[in-house]
Amino acid sequence: MTAPLLDGHLVVDRAGFRLDVRLHVAAGEVVALLGPNGAGKTTALRALAGLQPLDAGRLRLDSVVLDQPDARRFVRPERRPVGVVFQDYLLFPHLNARDNVAFGPRRQGLPRRAARERATAWLDRVGLAAQAGRRPRQLSGGQAQRVALARALAVHPALLLLDEPLAALDARTRLDTRAELHRHLADHAGAAVLVTHDPLDALALADRLVIVEDGRVVQEGDAATVTTRPRTDYVARLVGLNLHRGRADGRHVHLGDGFAVPTAHQLDGDAFVVFAPTAVTLHPHRPDGDAPHTWPATVAGVHRHGDHLRVQLTGAVSTVADVTPAAAAGLRLLPGQQVWASVAAGDTRAYPVGP
Structure with a gap:
């Protein structure tokens, strides 16, 4: 693997639970975090996004330290070059698709007209130019997912985070959207971390799998290595x-x-x-x-x-x-x-x- 764009040692303490995960992701690489419920996947994603400060360890993205408790260093979520696609997409209900996508660039200081032009271009890239004026309630699940992806990518993130991005879709829509998401991830020049419980999503979208159980990494590697040589019961059942x-x-x-x-x-x-x-x-x-x-x-x-x-x-x-x-x-x-x-x-x- 090339030098990591993302280099993190994520340590988070909660009541009765400790996340202690080392994570490295290269530019252009997609890493899937897999694990059972309560393993710490979402906690890791929140730490990467800045929504959950670290209790120890360090998080570095493209030579910039985003979080290091012992050095009293913490970059707020809105100041991180990170795009997030949440499980339920969390689109602003009062804004149309174009303004949802333009929100991030506007927060970065882009003038309103330029932000809307960028948003229009991204909606066109995800095949939703005709739905630019629609609000979230007027979109299908697959369309809402693509708007959320366009919103995350419109800020040109060094790190793209996807939290169960296909979980809310029905089986047919999920199949089509998975193929489309794969295409967009292949074009993303930064690092990407996918949190999922679905092995099909992980195998189809990720270059490398990181298996987390009880707050620890128990196995990692490419799909062929993990699926042919499982090292825990969870991984064996998964494959x-x-x-x-x-x-x-x-x-x-x-x-x-x-x-x-x-x-x-x-x-x-x-x-x-x-x-x-x-x-x-x-x-x-x-x-x-x-x-x-x-x-x-x-x-x-x-x-x-x-x-x-x-x-x-x-x-x-x-x-x-x-x-x-x-x-x-x-x-x-x-x-x-x-x-x-x-x-x-x-x-x-x-x-x-x-x-």
């Missing part, structure tokens, strides 16, 4: 994989209770092993032969998942299996039922716990 940690000894990862997952490659030491729900085969009885990779399990729940049924399994190895409706009917799966599960070496992937 639809079963994740277990054990001790590798040759071509098996031992998980305890005599159960070992086979692997296709040689590995020794502490290891993670992952496999897809579709890789798990269920049997009504224990298969014949010596099969250390077969284990007893209890059906905890069954629900539809696309064209398959997703089966939650508990026991010595809690896991998730996807089976066809025909297979489920043959097994007569019901909560509390005892089954046997297995996975083949070619369907697993193991990797060291260390970096």
Whole structure:
């Protein structure tokens, strides 16, 4: 990565919670902050925007320190070269689309006429020139999102922040707007940070993923690295994989209770092993032969998942299996039922716990 435009160590203390996140974003790079509810994503975004002062650490943007408590340095939100697209867009209801977009440039000192001309140009770029005179209540959700994006970009921000920018849209509008947002982010020369809980938004829009849990970064990297080598249960669930940690000894990862997952490659030491729900085969009885990779399990729940049924399994190895409706009917799966599960070496992937 090139030298970071954004270089931050964000430390925020709240009652019973501490955010302690290091974040670096290069010019032209889009970084997605992902994590469960309460992980600290929104707190991090508010700290970047200046809406939440740091309690410790430092935030630097393009060689300018915006927040450093021990140096008594804090730049107010309105004086930061930062554009924000909020989850609910927060457009001014009494202003039309053009004046909403012109608001930021006017605050920067641009004369009214020049600010409106810039706003008109940005509305044209996001395909809303014909809606310039409409107020927010007269716009669709997708149109309001584009006005909010144009308003954020019209101030020529060094840092663009997007807080769940597609969450308020229906599925069809979300698909179209995601593609359009990707195009605008690709044209943005500054740094961009996207806060989302949706892995599809993150994978489609971001160059790099930063996973936050309990106020800490637990994993980061490009999409391929994160999705193929998850390091926490949350990340594994996010990308639809079963994740277990054990001790590798040759071509098996031992998980305890005599159960070992086979692997296709040689590995020794502490290891993670992952496999897809579709890789798990269920049997009504224990298969014949010596099969250390077969284990007893209890059906905890069954629900539809696309064209398959997703089966939650508990026991010595809690896991998730996807089976066809025909297979489920043959097994007569019901909560509390005892089954046997297995996975083949070619369907697993193991990797060291260390970096």
